[in-house]
Amino acid sequence: MVKEYKGGGKVEPFAYADASWATEADMHGRTGVVLTLAGCAIGAWSYRQKMVTKDSTEAELVALSDAVSEILWMRHLLLAQGYNIGPTTLYQDNQAVIDLMRSERRTKQRTKHLNVRYFHARDLELSGQIKIQWKSTHLMLADLMTKPLQSTSFSNLTLLLTGNANVINDVVVETSV
Helix, strand or coil, X not given: CCCCCCXXXXXXXXXXXXXXXXXXXXXXXXXXXXXXXXXXXXEEEEEECCCCCCCHHHHHHHHHHHHHHHHHHHHHHHHHCCCCCCCEEEEECCHHHHHHHHCCCCCCHHHHHHHHHHHHHHHHHHCCCEEEEECCHHHCHHHHHCCCCCHHHHHHHHHHHCCCEEXXXXXXXXXXX
């Protein structure tokens, strides 16, 4: 099945960011990023993180920061073409990262080495360019880019990635052609 892009609709980009922690031989993590537009993926990336992180929350923060670069590219492209778009929603499945991004004052010294990444993403959210929201792990499209998945998860995420499924009551339902 192939998803058709239809003209005249509202241009609403979304991004998904995920990480796997210490999965590479040298203990680096892996970042996965998926950008969607009109319900279909227009970009998907998977790459080794450039730094070793101490835990999964740090790996997810690095992935979020990496995703911001891809989001900015997409936003600049759409704005240059004359589209009027609001904040780009960035989905994240790690609630600790979202809490960290929303905290007024960071008190934990354990993430001090991630300040540039943290403040860059936080500034973009405060300026209204991105909006970080939680997304359940079983609906996290970027999981396809970070780890091997069981058949049902792989099938459901692939259907969502290609725009051939919808989510109804937190369940992936294949759309008919």
